[in-house]
Amino acid sequence: xxxxxxxxxxxxxxxxxxxxxxxxxxxxxxxxxxxxxxxxxxxxxxxxxxxxxxxxxxxxxxxxxxxxxxxxxxxxxxxxxxxxxxxxxxxxxxxxxxxxxxxxxxxxxxxxxxxxxxxxxxxxxxxxxxxxxxxxxxxxxxxxxxxxxxxxxxxxxxxxxxxxxxxxxxxxxxxxxxxxxxxxxxxxxxxxxxxxxxxxxxxxxxxxxxxxxxxxxxxxxxxxxxxxxxxxxxxxxxxxxxxxxxxxxxxxxxxxxxxxxxxxxxxxxxxxxxxxxxxxxxxxxxxxxxxxxxxxxxxxxxxxxxxxxxxxxxxxxxxxxxxxxxxxxxxxxxxxxxxxxxxxxxxxxxxxxxxxxxxxxxxxxxxxxxxxxxxxxxxxxxxxxxxxxxxxxxxxxxxxxxxxxxxxxxxxxxxxxxxxxxxxxxxxxxxxxxxxxxxxxxxxxxxxxxxxxxxxxxxxxxxxxxxxxxxxxxxxxxxxxxxxxxxxxxxxxxxxxxxxxxxxxxxxxxxxxxxxxxxxxxxxxxxxxxxxxxxxxxxxxxxxxxxxxxxxxxxxxxxxxxxxxxxxxxxxxxxxxxxxxxxxxxxxxxxxxxxxxxxxxxxxxxxxxxxxxxxxxxxxxxxxxxxxxxxxxxxxxxxxxxxxxxxxxxxxxxxxxxxxxxxxxxxxxxxxxxxxxxxxxxxxxxxxxxxxxxxxxxxxxxxxxxxxxxxxxxxxxxxxx
Amino acid sequence: xxxxxxxxxxxxxxxxxxxxxxxxxxxxxxxxxxxxxxxxxxxxxxxxxxxxxxxxxxxxxxxxxxxxxxxxxxxxxxxxxxxxxxxxxxxxxxxxxxxxxxxxxxxxxxxxxxxxxxxxxxxx
Numbered sequence: 001x002x003x004x005x006x007x008x009x010x011x012x013x014x015x016x017x018x019x020x021x022x023x024x025x026x027x028x029x030x031x032x033x034x035x036x037x038x039x040x041x042x043x044x045x046x047x048x049x050x051x052x053x054x055x056x057x058x059x060x061x062x063x064x065x066x067x068x069x070x071x072x073x074x075x076x077x078x079x080x081x082x083x084x085x086x087x088x089x090x091x092x093x094x095x096x097x098x099x100x101x102x103x104x105x106x107x108x109x110x111x112x113x114x115x116x117x118x119x120x121x122x123x124x125x126x127x128x129x130x131x132x133x134x135x136x137x138x139x140x141x142x143x144x145x146x147x148x149x150x151x152x153x154x155x156x157x158x159x160x161x162x163x164x165x166x167x168x169x170x171x172x173x174x175x176x177x178x179x180x181x182x183x184x185x186x187x188x189x190x191x192x193x194x195x196x197x198x199x200x201x202x203x204x205x206x207x208x209x210x211x212x213x214x215x216x217x218x219x220x221x222x223x224x225x226x227x228x229x230x231x232x233x234x235x236x237x238x239x240x241x242x243x244x245x246x247x248x249x250x251x252x253x254x255x256x257x258x259x260x261x262x263x264x265x266x267x268x269x270x271x272x273x274x275x276x277x278x279x280x281x282x283x284x285x286x287x288x289x290x291x292x293x294x295x296x297x298x299x300x301x302x303x304x305x306x307x308x309x310x311x312x313x314x315x316x317x318x319x320x321x322x323x324x325x326x327x328x329x330x331x332x333x334x335x336x337x338x339x340x341x342x343x344x345x346x347x348x349x350x351x352x353x354x355x356x357x358x359x360x361x362x363x364x365x366x367x368x369x370x371x372x373x374x375x376x377x378x379x380x381x382x383x384x385x386x387x388x389x390x391x392x393x394x395x396x397x398x399x400x401x402x403x404x405x406x407x408x409x410x411x412x413x414x415x416x417x418x419x420x421x422x423x424x425x426x427x428x429x430x431x432x433x434x435x436x437x438x439x440x441x442x443x444x445x446x447x448x449x450x451x452x453x454x455x456x457x458x459x460x461x462x463x464x465x466x467x468x469x470x471x472x473x474x475x476x477x478x479x480x481x482x483x484x485x486x487x488x489x490x491x492x493x494x495x496x497x498x499x500x501x502x503x504x505x506x507x508x509x510x511x512x513x514x515x516x517x518x519x520x521x522x523x524x525x526x527x528x529x530x531x532x533x534x535x536x537x538x539x540x541x542x543x544x545x546x547x548x549x550x551x552x553x554x555x556x557x558x559x560x561x562x563x564x565x566x567x568x569x570x571x572x573x574x575x576x577x578x579x580x581x582x583x584x585x586x587x588x589x590x591x592x593x594x595x596x597x598x599x600x601x602x603x604x605x606x607x608x609x610x611x612x613x614x615x616x617x618x619x620x621x622x623x624x625x626x627x628x629x630x631x632x633x634x635x636x637x638x639x640x641x642x643x644x645x646x647x648x649x650x651x652x653x654x655x656x657x658x659x660x661x662x663x664x665x666x667x668x669x670x671x672x673x674x675x676x677x678x679x680x681x682x683x684x685x686x687x688x689x690x691x692x693x694x695x696x697x698x699x700x701x702x703x704x705x706x707x708x709x710x711x712x713x714x715x716x717x718x719x720x721x
Numbered sequence: 722x723x724x725x726x727x728x729x730x731x732x733x734x735x736x737x738x739x740x741x742x743x744x745x746x747x748x749x750x751x752x753x754x755x756x757x758x759x760x761x762x763x764x765x766x767x768x769x770x771x772x773x774x775x776x777x778x779x780x781x782x783x784x785x786x787x788x789x790x791x792x793x794x795x796x797x798x799x800x801x802x803x804x805x806x807x808x809x810x811x812x813x814x815x816x817x818x819x820x821x822x823x824x825x826x827x828x829x830x831x832x833x834x835x836x837x838x839x840x841x842x843x844x845x
Contacts, residue, residue, distance in 0.1 A: 595795070
């Protein structure tokens with residue numbers, strides 16, 4: 001980072017005579033203070049004040065500049081952020097300015113003597129409003145007891161300093177992209193002509209701010225990492241001015257190789273998550289063994305249960321067989337009395353129980369059911385035997401028998417129903433077979449025609465099904481998932497409509513709901529189950545499946561369309577939860593590298609409706625309206641870029657190209673970067689203040705009070721010495 | 722105060738011997754600090770630059786003019802050239818992929834993107 005604070009307290013304050021001026025470059029981003037005649041400022045710090053609350057004692061303290069962030073842990077900075085004395089490039093909060101001056105003079109080593117007994121040269125913006133200028137003078141005179149004060153413009157000092165170094169000529173343009181504003185000042189005969197100057201309210205602050213916002217929008221999870229200081233660092237390390245924005249952006253858009261090379265990544269601290277080690281081989285084997293043992297035990301138990309059941313059933317069956325044999329020997333009349341102790345009522349019942357037990361036994365033994373049907377049929381044949389009471393008139397029966405008869409009627413009817421269903425099934429089977437047969441015949445008759453027909457049918461059906469699906473997913477396609485309406489499918493939308501109309505259809509006129517039967521259909525349509533008709537298979541869909549399988553059977557070239565209702569689905573589903581990787585903690589700087597600095601040339605990109613750097617140079621020359629081609633050529637031959645943003649790589653080439661475009665053809669153009677865009681303003685001011693004419697440029701407290709505001713408004717430093 | 726804080730002289734002392742008037746005398750705590758200064762807008766208004774001769778430079782008339790040719794439109798998300806504008810969100814976008822992204826953005830993000838180029842809806 002090229003800018004570092006330098007805030008050690010100086011020990012040699014008392015060695016300087018009261019004639020030695022103190023020089024202050026009061027920039028919106030950095031405050032630099034030092035002695036006139038020296039080459040570098042003594043103290044440099046960020047021009048900000050914080051007023052945090054001390055956590056332990058609860059008192060509000062003042063902290064000037066930026067300090068070691070680890071020391072700020074003792075303070076509660078949440079209530080107020082860093083504050084600046086500047087609104088745009090004009091000092092307006094003189095309370096904050098006073099804290100800053102306090103700190104600056106203190107670190108210069110001033111102590112005692114009740115005042116700062118040195119003339120002060122302090123920088124201000126171009127055409128500083130007189131309010132700000134007089135307040136600053138007042139502060140310096142009244143609070144610090146400064147003997148005399150001079151105001152100058154930083155960009156002008158920088159130009160003069162570079163003129164001395166031989167970088168630029170007596171006539172030329174100073175282009176100064178600063179922190180909050182950008183100026184272009186023409187110089188004629190070594191003096192700045194403010195009439196021809198130009199200011200656009202955009203600067204390094206806006207670049208950093210835009211980068212910060214873009215990054216935190218691009219990486220919302222890492223937004224905490226984008227502190228102002230960090231983004232400022234990123235800007236200074238990575239940002240550059242593209243020679244041609246559109247071409248550069250297109251490089252990135254097409255994913256060219258150069259773009260890849262130009263992409264920078266910033267790896268945030270990332271600790272790979274602890275990988276859970278799977279259970280060892282031994283563990284797995286042990287677990288498998290346990291599972292196996294348990295399974296074995298369960299199997300044994302099941303086996304034992306089964307065999308005991310079989311045993312039981314066999315016993316029962318034997319008992320029943322024995323009973324039946326006995327019954328055959330017994331006389332018909334004696335049966336009821338004989339059966340009394342066994343619990344059965346009739347011979348049929350015994351037989352039924354026997355059949356049932358036999359079936360159960362077969363099932364338990366796991367024998368096929370094959371004979372079962374036969375047995376059933378066999379039993380079905382003897383319906384008369386089975387339901388002896390049905391054909392007996394009611395009058396002849398006792399109440400008990402009557403009940404028995406009703407039961408038998410019921411049993412019989414269900415039995416018959418089952419028979420009919422079976423009959424129908426068989427018929428359907430036959431019908432289908434017949435159809436297939438016919439189909440096959442048709443195919444054999446004219447295979448090509450048949451295939452064409454089938455294909456046509458397939459197309460028709462698949463389109464129909466697809467359309468239905470699309471209708472169902474309606475809205476999801478046009479998607480964006482913004483409005484609620486778009487998330488509902490057609491059926492759900494219809495339902496919502498019904499509900500809302502029902503809800504608002506109250507109290508107008510007579511309520512005739514329910515007078516017609518159709519009214520009640522409404523409830524059916526409203527009910528939730530209505531819309532999920534997915535359960536029932538769509539007949540079209542079923543037919544489509546049939547046709548598809550048939551086609552697959554007979555046509556080797558047939559490929560079923562896979563994406564039925566597909567286009568609404570995203571191509572791939574990103575799993576919702578996946579382990580975070582190193583890449584998730586990477587901040588990729590691609591287009592942002594030149595997108596943010598581009599605002600210097602196109603302030604419109606951040607909503608500032610003013611011309612950019614290159615056009616400002618043209619506007620400035622126009623405003624100067626010197627009318628001499630020769631002077632204009634001399635101006636464009638010596639263009640100096642100074643100020644913090646002058647460090648951006650590529651700015652010189654871009655400016656040359658841009659100014660070439662707006663100046664007449666053949667105009668000589670040369671653009672130079674200041675020898676040190678940051679410190680040259682202070683150095684120029686230091687040089688200026690050290691000359692013996694400086695005393696005549698400064699004004700005293702007496703002047704300030706006697707000459708009045710109008711004079712102060714017109715005050716202008718002469719830079720040529 | 723902690724030793725290391727004192728060591729670094731982090732906190733600005735309230736009293737300096739080199740000052741004629743101390744800040745605690747000038748800015749008593751009871752007085753609200755918001756009353757003590759004018760914002761730049763108020764300063765400009767109070768200055769009333771219309772009264773001054775138009776050929777003399779002042780803070781207002783040295784401002785750059787608006788550009789003559791229309792500004793390049795760039796995609797609010799990606800920074801590519803943007804031929805399209807989404808009528809719903811008013812965001813500029815470069816291609817269909819960006820459009821998909823735009824439509825999936827929550828509305829506060831849309832407003833934040835718009836506010837970068839000072840086009841967000843501001844409720845007053």
